[in-house]
Amino acid sequence: MNTGLAAGAALLALLAITFSLLSPQTLFSPPEIPGSKDHLHAARLLHVTGAVGPESLVFDADGGGPYTGVADGRILKWEGEERGWTEFAVTSSNRSDCVRPFAPELEHICGRPLGLRFDKKSGDLYIADAYLGLKVVGSTGGLATEVVTEVEGQPLQFTNDMDISEDADVIYFTDSTTIFQRRQFMLVLLGGDKTGRLMKYHKSTKEVTILLRDLAFPNGVALSKDGSFVLVAETATCRILQLWLGGPKAGQVDTFAVLPGFPDNIRRNSEGHFWVALHAKRSPFAKWVSSNPWVGKALLKIGFNFKQLHTSFAGWKPHAAAVKLSDKGEILEVLEDCDGKTLKFISEVEEKDGKLWIASVLMPFIGIYGL
Ligand SMILES: *[C@@H]1O[C@H](CO)[C@@H](O)[C@H](O)[C@H]1NC(C)=O
Numbered sequence: 001m002n003t004g005l006a007a008g009a010a011l012l013a014l015l016a017i018t019f020s021l022l023s024p025q026t027l028f029s030p031p032e033i034p035g036s037k038d039h040l041h042a043a044r045l046l047h048v049t050g051a052v053g054p055e056s057l058v059f060d061a062d063g064g065g066p067y068t069g070v071a072d073g074r075i076l077k078w079e080g081e082e083r084g085w086t087e088f089a090v091t092s093s094n095r096s097d098c099v100r101p102f103a104p105e106l107e108h109i110c111g112r113p114l115g116l117r118f119d120k121k122s123g124d125l126y127i128a129d130a131y132l133g134l135k136v137v138g139s140t141g142g143l144a145t146e147v148v149t150e151v152e153g154q155p156l157q158f159t160n161d162m163d164i165s166e167d168a169d170v171i172y173f174t175d176s177t178t179i180f181q182r183r184q185f186m187l188v189l190l191g192g193d194k195t196g197r198l199m200k201y202h203k204s205t206k207e208v209t210i211l212l213r214d215l216a217f218p219n220g221v222a223l224s225k226d227g228s229f230v231l232v233a234e235t236a237t238c239r240i241l242q243l244w245l246g247g248p249k250a251g252q253v254d255t256f257a258v259l260p261g262f263p264d265n266i267r268r269n270s271e272g273h274f275w276v277a278l279h280a281k282r283s284p285f286a287k288w289v290s291s292n293p294w295v296g297k298a299l300l301k302i303g304f305n306f307k308q309l310h311t312s313f314a315g316w317k318p319h320a321a322a323v324k325l326s327d328k329g330e331i332l333e334v335l336e337d338c339d340g341k342t343l344k345f346i347s348e349v350e351e352k353d354g355k356l357w358i359a360s361v362l363m364p365f366i367g368i369y370g371l
Contacts, residue, residue, distance in 0.1 A: 025316070026284065027283065027284050027285045028283050028284075028285050028311075028312065028315055028316045029283055029284075029315060029316065029317065030261075030280065030281035030282075030283055030315045030317060030319050030321075030338075031260060031281055031282065031283065031284070033260050033281070033321070033334050033336070035334065036321070036334035036335070036336050037333070037334065037335055037336065038336050038337070038338045039335055039336070039337075039369075040320050040322070040335050040336055040337035040342065040343050040358070040367070040369055041337045041339070041341040041342040041343070042342070042369065042370075043337070043342050043343055043356075043358060043367035043368060043369040044367070044368045044369075045342065045365045045366070045367060045368075046078070046365060046366045046367075046368055047364060047365045048068065048070060048076065048085060048364055048365060048366065049084065049085055050101060051070035051071065051072060051074065051076065051085075051101050051364065052070060052071050052101045052102050052362070052363065052364040053070055053071035053102070053360070053361050053362055053363070053364075054068035054069070054070055054076075054359045054360065054363075054365070054366050055068070055069055055070075055113070055114050055115075055265075055347045055348065055359055055360075055361045056068065056069060056113075056114055056115045056116045056128075056161070056265055056347065056348050056359055057116065057348060057350055057357055057359045057366060058116040058117060058118055058125070058350070059118075059350070059352060060118055060123070060125075060139070061118060061120055061123060063352075064077070064079075065077055065078055066078055066350070066357055066366070067088055067116060067125065068116070068359060068366065069112070069113025069114060069116055069127065069129075070101075070113075071101060071102050071103075071104075071107075071112065072098050072099065072100060072101055072102075072103070072110055073090060073091060073092055073095065073098050073107070073110035073111035073112060073113065074087055074088075074089070074090055074113075075087075075088045075089040075090065075091075075113055075116070075125070075127065075137075075141075075144075076088060077141075087141075088125075088137075088141040089125065089127070089137040089141040089142060089143070089144055090111065090142075090143055090144065091111035091113055091127055091129040091132050091135050091143075091144045092109060092110050092111040092132060093143055094109055095109075095110055097109065097110070098110035101364070104183040105183070107130065107131055107181070107182060107183055108131045108181065111129045111130075111131060111132050112129060112130040112131055112182055113127050113128070113129050113130075114128045114129070114130050114159070114160050114161060114182075115127075115128035115160060115161030115162050115173075115220070115221070115265060116128075117162055117163060117164050118164075119164050119166060120164075120166055121166045123138070123139035124136050124137065124138055124139065125137050125138075125139070125141075125144075126147070126162060126164060126171060127144055128159045128160055128161050128162050128173055128174075129144075129159060130158055130159055130160065130181070130182035131158075131159075131181065131182065132146075132149070132159075133146060133147070133148050133149040133150075133155070133156045133159050134146075134147040134148040134149075134156070134159055134162065134171065134173055134201065135147055147171075147201065148173075148199075148201050148208055151175070151197075151199060151208045151210065152210070154178065156175050157175060157176075157177055157178050157179065157180070157181065158175055158176040158177050158180065158181060158182050158185075158188075159173060159174070159175055159176075160173075160174045160175070160176045160218070160219050160220075161173065161174055161219060161220045161221045161265055161266075162174070162221050163221045163222050163223045163230065164223075165223055165227055167227060168227070169202065169203045169204055170200055170201065170202055170203065171200070171201040171203065172198065172199070172200055172211070172221050172223065172230050173198075173199055173200075173201065173221060174196065174197070174198055174199070174215075174218040174219060174220075174221055174232060175196060175197050175199065175218075176188060176196045176217050176218055176219060176235075177193050177195050177196050177217065178195040178196075178197075179193060179195055180193065185217075186306060186309045186310055186313065187300065188217050188236065189217060189235070189236050189262075189290070189296070189313060190289065190296030190297070190299055190300055190309065190313070191293070191296055191297055191300060192216075192236075192293030192296060192297065193216065193217065193236070194214045194215065194216045195213075195214070196214075196215035196216065196217055196218040196234075197210050197211075197212060197213050197215060197218065198210075198211045198212040198215065198218055198221070198230075198232050198243065199211060211243060212232070212241070212243060212253065215232070215234055215241075216234050216235070216236035216237050217234060217235035217236040217237075218232050218233065218234055218235070219232075219233040219234070219235045219263065219264055219265065220232070220233040220263060220264055220265035220266035220267075220276070220277075220348075221233075221266065222266040222267060222268050222274055223268070224268070224272065224327060225268060225272035225327065226272075227245065227246070228244065228245060228246050228247060229242050229243060229244050229245055230242075230243050230245060231243075231256055231266055231274065233263035233264065233265070233266055233276065234263075235262050235263055235264065235279070236262075236290060237290070238258060238259045238260070238261060238262055238263065238282055238290075239255055239256075239257065239258050239259070239263075240255075240256040240257040240259065240263060240266065240274075240276065240325070240329065241253055241254070241255060241256060242254045242255070242256035242329070256325070256329040257276075257323075257325050257329040257330075257331065259276065259278065259323055260278070260281055260282060260321070260323075260334075261278035261279070261280055261281035261282050261321055262278055262279045262280055262281075262282065262286075262314075263276045263277070263278055263279075263323075264276075264277045264278070264279050264346070264347040264348065264361070265277055265347055265348035265349075265359075267348060267349060267350045267351070269351040270351075272327050273324055273325060273326055273327065273332060274324070274325045274327075275322055275323070275324055275325075275349035275350070275351055275356070276322065276323045276324075276325060276349070277321075277322055277346040277347050277348050277349045277358070277359070278320075278321040278322065278323065278346070279314065279345055279346070279347065279361070280313070280314035280315055280318075280319070280321075280345065281315065281319065281321055283313075283315045285312060285313075286312075286313045286314075286315070289312075289313065299312070314345070317339065317340065318340040318344035318345060319336065319337060319338055319339065319340045319344060320336060320337040320340060320342075320343035320344050320345070320346045320358070320367075321334065321335070321336045321337075321346075322334070322335045322336075322346065322349045322356070322358070335356075335369070342367060343358060343360065343363070343367045344360065344362070344363060345360050345361060345362040345363060346358050346359065346360050346367070347359050347360055347361040351371070354370065354371050355368055355369065355370055355371065356368070356369040356371060
């Protein structure tokens with residue numbers, strides 16, 4: 001208790017000194033991004049009836065869907081205006097208490113599907129469930145079965161996203177931390193956690209290999225069009241890392257891009273460019289916290305609640321920002337809803353037929369934006 005209070009007092013004093021020249025509004029405001037277009041407020045909303053937090057979305061090989069995983073653990077399929085959303089799959093068999101739209105305390109029982117990807121060859125849907133590991137369900141849906149639940153004898157802690165190489169028969173996936181659960185993601189961000197991993201699952205041998213360790217909140221995963229590299233979003237450092245898979249640089253890790261905010265999922269478009277959804281832009285305060293892990297630890301000790309911590313980190317003004325990167329990592333375009341008029345806290349951007357389908361881990365809807 002004393003340590004907490006002392007840390008709190010020290011932190012407040014430091015805050016006062018460090019930021020005496022900045023108004024609180026500037027301190028917690030999302031920064032402006034040069035050249036970005038404040039256009040995303042024009043998105044149309046597709047409400048996910050009776051559910052919240054469509055974190056990832058995916059279309060099947062016939063263009064059906066999208067399918068999306070929501071906070072109560074279900075994977076829903078959009079069947080058009082007439083039929084609306086239907087229940088496609090679940091990751092947990094014990095769902096008697098799982099009807100509340102948002103109940104983080106039940107996530108480990110109900111499941112919390114995050115990244116979704118179809119295996120184009122088999123038509124199976126692979127699911128990164130934050131609590132239940134990597135799962136798979138056939139093209140007719142139902143109860144998903146286990147693919148990977150542990151590595152090196154330890155259960156996966158926070159499975160987050162994946163991409164599938166059909167040619168190599170391999171799935172690349174992230175476990176964001178070995179310590180915290182998904183509902184504690186602010187602890188991962190603030191506590192300076194660096195236990196996240198990028199792994200590879202070989203479908204025929206069922207072998208799991210750890211490719212990268214000591215990552216700071218690894219999140220979205222996307223393969224390049226030619227399969228020569230895989231990208232992983234390192235949320236806590238606002239970077240996209242590039243792991244070379246073949247050629248002379250095989251095994252090498254480069255910083256592919258440094259982003260103006262915290263990246264969530266990455267999805268490649270048909271041209272081989274990458275859309276990255278930012279959960280939030282990095283405010284001066286969040287920048288300061290993320291480069292000084294002791295500050296985050298002190299904030300946690302003071303005992304702020306989740307909402308207060310999230311607001312201090314994600315900024316006082318909810319907003320949406322999506323970044324398009326070339327296959328060399330250059331920023332090609334930034335689209336925003338700066339005032340959060342329509343979209344906020346977006347988690348994935350999927351480009352299909354001239355439209356962006358935009359998911360959100362917190363909101364009860366998907367945005368559809370015409371390019
Ligand atoms: C099912 O979930 C309930 C909580 O909702 C829990 O008490 C129970 O132990 C679970 N049963 C199994 C078989 O996991």
